[in-house]
Amino acid sequence: MKQFQADYDVIVIGAGPSGSLAAALLNQRNYRVLVLERTHFPRFSIGESLLPQSMRFLEQANMLEAVEAAGFQFKDGAAFSCGERYEFFDFNEKFTEGWGTTYQVQRDRFDKILADTAEAQGVSFRYGQTVTDFQYEADCARVVVENENGAIEELSARFVLDASGYGRVLPRLLDLEKPTTFPPRTSLFTHIQDNIVDERYDRNKILITVHPEHRDVWYWLIPFNEGRASVGVVAEQAFIDNMAGDAEQRLRQLIDESGWMASLLANAEFDTRVGELTGYACDVQQLSGEGYALLGNAGEFLDPVFSSGVTIAFKSASLAVEVLDRELQGQAPDWQQEFASELQQGVNTFKEFVEAWYDGRLQDVIFTSNKNDPVKRMISSILAGYAWDTRNPYVKDVKRLNSLAELCRQM
Ligand SMILES: Cc1cc2nc3c(=O)[nH]c(=O)nc-3n(C[C@H](O)[C@H](O)[C@H](O)COP(=O)(O)OP(=O)(O)OC[C@H]3O[C@@H](n4cnc5c(N)ncnc54)[C@H](O)[C@@H]3O)c2cc1C
Numbered sequence: 360m361k362q363f364q365a366d367y368d369v370i371v372i373g374a375g376p377s378g379s380l381a382a383a384l385l386n387q388r389n390y391r392v393l394v395l396e397r398t399h400f401p402r403f404s405i406g407e408s409l410l411p412q413s414m415r416f417l418e419q420a421n422m423l424e425a426v427e428a429a430g431f432q433f434k435d436g437a438a439f440s441c442g443e444r445y446e447f448f449d450f451n452e453k454f455t456e457g458w459g460t461t462y463q464v465q466r467d468r469f470d471k472i473l474a475d476t477a478e479a480q481g482v483s484f485r486y487g488q489t490v491t492d493f494q495y496e497a498d499c500a501r502v503v504v505e506n507e508n509g510a511i512e513e514l515s516a517r518f519v520l521d522a523s524g525y526g527r528v529l530p531r532l533l534d535l536e537k538p539t540t541f542p543p544r545t546s547l548f549t550h551i552q553d554n555i556v557d558e559r560y561d562r563n564k565i566l567i568t569v570h571p572e573h574r575d576v577w578y579w580l581i582p583f584n585e586g587r588a589s590v591g592v593v594a595e596q597a598f599i600d601n602m603a604g605d606a607e608q609r610l611r612q613l614i615d616e617s618g619w620m621a622s623l624l625a626n627a628e629f630d631t632r633v634g635e636l637t638g639y640a641c642d643v644q645q646l647s648g649e650g651y652a653l654l655g656n657a658g659e660f661l662d663p664v665f666s667s668g669v670t671i672a673f674k675s676a677s678l679a680v681e682v683l684d685r686e687l688q689g690q691a692p693d694w695q696q697e698f699a700s701e702l703q704q705g706v707n708t709f710k711e712f713v714e715a716w717y718d719g720r721l722q723d724v725i726f727t728s729n730k731n732d733p734v735k736r737m738i739s740s741i742l743a744g745y746a747w748d749t750r751n752p753y754v755k756d757v758k759r760l761n762s763l764a765e766l767c768r769q770m
Pocket of ligand 1: 372373374375377378395396397398404405407408409410488489490522523524525526527528546636639654655656657660662663665666667668669670672
């Protein structure tokens with residue numbers, strides 16, 4: 360065991376899903392954990408559609424009961440539309456065993472539930488605290504925090520987990536950022552009172568709609584309870600920049616062009632400010648180093664199309680805690696092998712799916728009727744978040760998508 364006296368065993372930067380989950384799992388193992396969060400909860404966050412795989416992590420952290428009690432919108436699959444075409448995946452019909460259902464969550468409430476549950480379990484949280492610096496020397500990590508009055512404090516820990524999401528605290532401070540291979544895309548989004556009356560619309564599924572003319576422009580419609588929904592569009596930055604009007608006018612014009620989704624939302628009330636995010640895809644050179652590891656979006660973020668963000672954030676937290684536990688017990692785990700490479704297995708599966716979505720291969724697979732049932736179950740598994748199950752041939756060798764797309768095109 361290392362002998363120095365740090366203020367905490369672990370400091371976690373950020374109280375989003377990856378930070379709260381990691382903190383709760385470390386607390387289960389009796390480590391002294393402090394979470395430092397820049398904002399005050401509840402606070403808005405995008406990323407509202409969960410995948411069934413995430414339920415396993417909520418169970419692990421003893422958070423599932425609190426999430427279930429919150430009454431979020433039930434979710435059992437994903438539906439896809441483009442012009443007249445409509446296909447859906449039922450996540451109960453999948454290759455990998457495990458949860459086949461989950462929720463669509465307003466993230467301000469969801470993130471607060473996770474943080475409050477972790478706090479009730481014994482984790483310390485401090486809000487309104489921005490981490491501005493990190494140093495690691497002689498087995499001790501030191502972070503500098505600034506509160507809202509400008510007061511500065513230094514805190515020490517044996518290890519720091521960076522769960523700061525788009526804040527990307529350690530990637531910036533340690534110069535770890537690496538350009539992503541995806542082109543910069545922009546997303547416009549808002550919450551609405553959807554007033555949908557069409558009985559063909561299935562509120563238990565996220566609806567992903569492809570623009571009838573531009574296959575790389577797509578929309579999400581994520582139903583919440585009480586008739587509310589999250590709606591958004593994603594397109595290359597230049598495409599959005601070339602449109603006239605402000606963010607709301609651009610979003611509404613694109614929804615008007617969406618086909619079935621436009622008619623679904625014909626009576627919708629746009630009662631919330633439209634948000635805009637650009638260039639959110641990011642990557643790093645390494646996911647861990649002396650005294651630190653990066654979780655969730657602080658590491659890599661791919662793309663929102665398969666709602667994989669929170670699931671990857673949870674997976675990274677769960678993997679990191681396993682490895683960190685052994686490090687804190689004085690062992691010398693191989694972070695690259697046991698954390699980064701393990702995480703990358705599923706991230707790479709999603710990455711290939713994202714690339715195949717935008718180049719059209721996956722859309723050809725999804726919209727081909729007459730699908731071979733066992734193959735559909737394998738694709739359904741990955742869409743449900745089971746992207747680390749190497750028994751699934753499409754996880755083990757994700758390039759199989761090429762021949763599947765080819766086959767679908769010939770049907
Ligand atoms: C357009 C879009 C749509 C998306 N849709 C989905 C979806 O449907 N489903 C899904 O699963 N994912 C979705 N995502 C991704 C999802 O938003 C993220 O992957 C997820 O929130 C990552 O969680 P996290 O814990 O890594 O970070 P975050 O949730 O970003 O939390 C990070 C926390 O760190 C805090 N912080 C930042 N800087 C500091 C600092 N210096 N000091 C202290 N605290 C700090 C922040 O205030 C924040 O609370 C979407 C993303 C985008 C861009």
